Amino acid sequence: MKKQFAVIGLGRFGGSICKSLSEQGMEVLAIDTNEDKVNEYATIATHAVIADTTDENTLKSLGIRNFDHVIVAIGDNIQSSILTTLMLVELGVNHITVKAQNDYHEKVLNKIGAHKVVHPERDMGVRIAHNIISKNVLDYLELSDEYSIVELIAGKTVHGQSLIDLDIRAKYGCNVMAIKRGEEINVSPAATEYLMNGDIIIVIGADKDINRMEHDLFDDED
Ligand code: ATP
Numbered sequence: 001m002k003k004q005f006a007v008i009g010l011g012r013f014g015g016s017i018c019k020s021l022s023e024q025g026m027e028v029l030a031i032d033t034n035e036d037k038v039n040e041y042a043t044i045a046t047h048a049v050i051a052d053t054t055d056e057n058t059l060k061s062l063g064i065r066n067f068d069h070v071i072v073a074i075g076d077n078i079q080s081s082i083l084t085t086l087m088l089v090e091l092g093v094n095h096i097t098v099k100a101q102n103d104y105h106e107k108v109l110n111k112i113g114a115h116k117v118v119h120p121e122r123d124m125g126v127r128i129a130h131n132i133i134s135k136n137v138l139d140y141l142e143l144s145d146e147y148s149i150v151e152l153i154a155g156k157t158v159h160g161q162s163l164i165d166l167d168i169r170a171k172y173g174c175n176v177m178a179i180k181r182g183e184e185i186n187v188s189p190a191a192t193e194y195l196m197n198g199d200i201i202i203v204i205g206a207d208k209d210i211n212r213m214e215h216d217l218f219d220d221e222d
Contacts, residue, residue: 002027006067008053008084010037013099013120014073018045053084069095078105089113136218138200146206154199155220164191172213174205
């Protein structure tokens with residue numbers, strides 16, 4: 001059976017989630033107080049309704065309890081976001097993801113029982129900053145204050161060398177999770193696997209170690 005999602009708030013963030021889930025063939029209920037927004041998504045989502053989700057009876061009548069995952073993407077109105085989340089928690093929704101507007105908002109959402117809190121502007125800012133600082137870092141995912149997963153582009157320095165030649169695990173304490181070459185992805189590559197100019201490698205490790213490795217092996221001059 002298809003998974004059922006509800007997206008509350010159809011701003012840029014909620015709207016993009018709604019579109020993407022629909023494109024991937026999921027059942028999506030799109031909800032907003034704004035009639036224009038709801039009309040905009042009527043042909044994209046499976047259903048689109050005008051509703052104020054701060055009203056408990058409205059949530060109950062939508063059968064929100066039965067959805068596999070509810071995404072709260074109400075932005076500016078922090079009070080509505082918190083109230084909606086609180087009611088979703090009380091109604092026993094299985095998975096609740098909420099967009100936070102700032103750190104205080106995030107704290108409150110975690111306290112009241114949101115299962116996942118996302119902070120897209122802040123997180124995207126961090127990722128883009130890493131990408132700007134180093135042209136070899138294609139993407140960056142912060143796991144904690146100290147650990148990350150990064151996508152690095154292989155250049156001349158590592159071309160034709162195997163993971164064992166480069167001794168990445170012993171020298172840098174980092175693990176290569178995958179090597180992407182064109183359309184092909186080699187997940188958990190063997191130590192004998194070699195790298196080629198243009199490969200993308202996905203590495204997990206401590207930030208300080210990743211930085212050291214990136215500086216030694218991936219910081220090619222053009
Ligand atoms: P983005 O940056 O993603 O565009 P935003 O942070 O500007 O979003 P808003 O525009 O404030 O977010 O809110 C997103 C949507 O949530 C709006 O379309 C708004 O009508 C809707 N919304 C606000 N309050 C409620 C509510 N109580 N119930 C349902 N929808 C709501």
